[in-house]
Amino acid sequence: MADDRFHVYDTTLRDGAQQEGLNLTVADKLAVARHLDGLGVGFIEGGWPGANPKDTEFFRRARTELDLRHAQLAAFGATRRAGVKAADDPLVAALRESGAPVVTLVAKSHDRHVELALRTSLQENLAMIRDTVSHLRAEGQRVFLDAEHFFDGYRSNPAYALEVLRTAAEAGADVVALCDTNGGMLPDELAEIVHAAAQTDARVGIHCHDDTGCAVANTLAAVKAGATHVQGCANGYGERSGNANLFTVVANLQLKRGFDLVPPQALADMTRIAHAITEVTNVTPNSHAPYVGTSAFAHKAGLHASAIKVDPNLYQHIDPAQVGNDMRMLVSDMAGRASVELKGRELGYELTPESTKTLVARVKDLESQGFTFEAADASFELLLRDTVHGERRRHFEVESWRVIVERTKGGELVSEATVKLHAKGERIVATGEGNGPVNALDRAVRLALEKLYPELAKLELVDYKVRILEGTHGTGAITRVLITSSDDTAEWATVGVAENIIDASWQALEQAVTYGLLRAGRETS
Numbered sequence: 001m002a003d004d005r006f007h008v009y010d011t012t013l014r015d016g017a018q019q020e021g022l023n024l025t026v027a028d029k030l031a032v033a034r035h036l037d038g039l040g041v042g043f044i045e046g047g048w049p050g051a052n053p054k055d056t057e058f059f060r061r062a063r064t065e066l067d068l069r070h071a072q073l074a075a076f077g078a079t080r081r082a083g084v085k086a087a088d089d090p091l092v093a094a095l096r097e098s099g100a101p102v103v104t105l106v107a108k109s110h111d112r113h114v115e116l117a118l119r120t121s122l123q124e125n126l127a128m129i130r131d132t133v134s135h136l137r138a139e140g141q142r143v144f145l146d147a148e149h150f151f152d153g154y155r156s157n158p159a160y161a162l163e164v165l166r167t168a169a170e171a172g173a174d175v176v177a178l179c180d181t182n183g184g185m186l187p188d189e190l191a192e193i194v195h196a197a198a199q200t201d202a203r204v205g206i207h208c209h210d211d212t213g214c215a216v217a218n219t220l221a222a223v224k225a226g227a228t229h230v231q232g233c234a235n236g237y238g239e240r241s242g243n244a245n246l247f248t249v250v251a252n253l254q255l256k257r258g259f260d261l262v263p264p265q266a267l268a269d270m271t272r273i274a275h276a277i278t279e280v281t282n283v284t285p286n287s288h289a290p291y292v293g294t295s296a297f298a299h300k301a302g303l304h305a306s307a308i309k310v311d312p313n314l315y316q317h318i319d320p321a322q323v324g325n326d327m328r329m330l331v332s333d334m335a336g337r338a339s340v341e342l343k344g345r346e347l348g349y350e351l352t353p354e355s356t357k358t359l360v361a362r363v364k365d366l367e368s369q370g371f372t373f374e375a376a377d378a379s380f381e382l383l384l385r386d387t388v389h390g391e392r393r394r395h396f397e398v399e400s401w402r403v404i405v406e407r408t409k410g411g412e413l414v415s416e417a418t419v420k421l422h423a424k425g426e427r428i429v430a431t432g433e434g435n436g437p438v439n440a441l442d443r444a445v446r447l448a449l450e451k452l453y454p455e456l457a458k459l460e461l462v463d464y465k466v467r468i469l470e471g472t473h474g475t476g477a478i479t480r481v482l483i484t485s486s487d488d489t490a491e492w493a494t495v496g497v498a499e500n501i502i503d504a505s506w507q508a509l510e511q512a513v514t515y516g517l518l519r520a521g522r523e524t525s
Helices: 026-039 053-065 090-096 111-118 122-138 151-156 158-171 185-198 215-224 246-256 270-281 302-312 337-346 352-367 377-389 437-448 454-458 501-519
Strands: 007-010 043-047 070-078 102-108 143-149 174-179 203-208 229-232 395-409 415-424 426-434 460-468 479-486 491-498
Touching: 007 246, 026 043, 026 053, 043 053, 043 102, 043 479, 053 185, 053 203, 070 090, 090 102, 090 122, 102 111, 102 122, 102 158, 111 122, 111 151, 122 143, 122 158, 143 151, 143 158, 143 454, 151 158, 151 174, 151 185, 158 174, 158 185, 158 229, 174 185, 174 215, 174 229, 185 215, 203 215, 215 229, 215 246, 229 246, 246 270, 302 460, 352 377, 377 501, 395 437, 415 437, 426 437, 437 454, 437 460, 437 501, 454 501, 479 501
Parallel strands: 007 043, 007 229, 043 070, 070 102, 102 143, 143 174, 174 203, 203 229
Antiparallel strands: 395 415, 415 426, 460 479, 479 491
16 A cells, blocks of 8 residues: 555545536446556545445445555545434444545534534534544544635634644544635645644645645645645546646656655556546546646747757656656647657658758648648648658549538438549449538448448547638638547547538548558558
């Protein structure tokens, strides 16, 4: 298990799951827990057994289905109700019977919340904390306490907020996490309060929300002020603006502050883990996320590229490989020779000075027409190949295509596309139907080419984006289409631009098929 001197505590499965639009099944929660354990976190908060049937089921299944190598499971719950003994409280019993070696209790530390929300006295709240912590400790479970609304409570009544910490520690709580529940704190004031809390006998931790955009900064400030337990969520999930992004916190502490939190090989797997969790949660990953985002080490400006060509560290704060990410060169109308040379090298091509000059000019010209290659690496690679070979090279030539959209008598819309192609010395005519013009074209191309290229059966169009470009108006506006395709092992994007949306779609689709065939090892003749 992880070193107990400093805790990395994940609360994705409980606090993170409160994010709007995020709904996890028990199977999802088990899968996320395995990914987090692979990162090497010390504790995984599984949910609130007894209060939530799904969480009760999670802890039941976790006993036989989770084989954790690094982490311990923590069950979340509240202190006993006012006027009831902890031993007699059914929700406390659910925590006791969860099978989790650790219980994290939430308790009020803000005097007004005690009086207005709990509707009990300040002394009874302390008794609730003391009784519940000591009861669970006597039952053999380790206890952490989340001091809810601690920072707001400290500003309202510092003596009482600190007394909550002392009471929990004296009753046997190993850690008291100071919660910025409303997410309104800034690093300087938060650090002062954490420092004051650390002067008590309690071991303090930190739990921050991101409502001011400072959750990670606040967490780091708390550590510097004396916290030895950090809480956060994978990818910054959580209600409202989210929680502290645990990946960013861990990377900052380990790579910038020298903390030994997770094994280096696990840190080097962080980007994969972050993206794997997004697949389980079905939440679109933030491409600009620190450390793990696809754009975290992407470079666009020609000035940057020139420096990176000399030494990548001139414009990167770490080696991306330390967190399992990669440097990417974005080719755009800002690109200079160095950008294109580096991008070519990234794709496996050594460009001559003349071909580099030609390619730079071609990129700038196409982007002036509305093309973009920043998000369409596959289109750029095809353009690069054409430049290297000195001619346009494809697996098939298009004679013509057409699309008909028909509304039937029953009100159904049907699209029919016909393509006429030349491939491997054959003239091929194929017709396909689809639920829209692009879907019909996609099916027609497959019908035309699958006998010659069976690999196309694996090709799938997974995303389709349309943008009307600025500076044009009405139905005659210039349209840019980005298509993302997949072959079950990787995804790639292609771009098309035209006044006609179907023409732009065809350009992107034709390139997608060509690139898919290249990936399958089919070289052009």
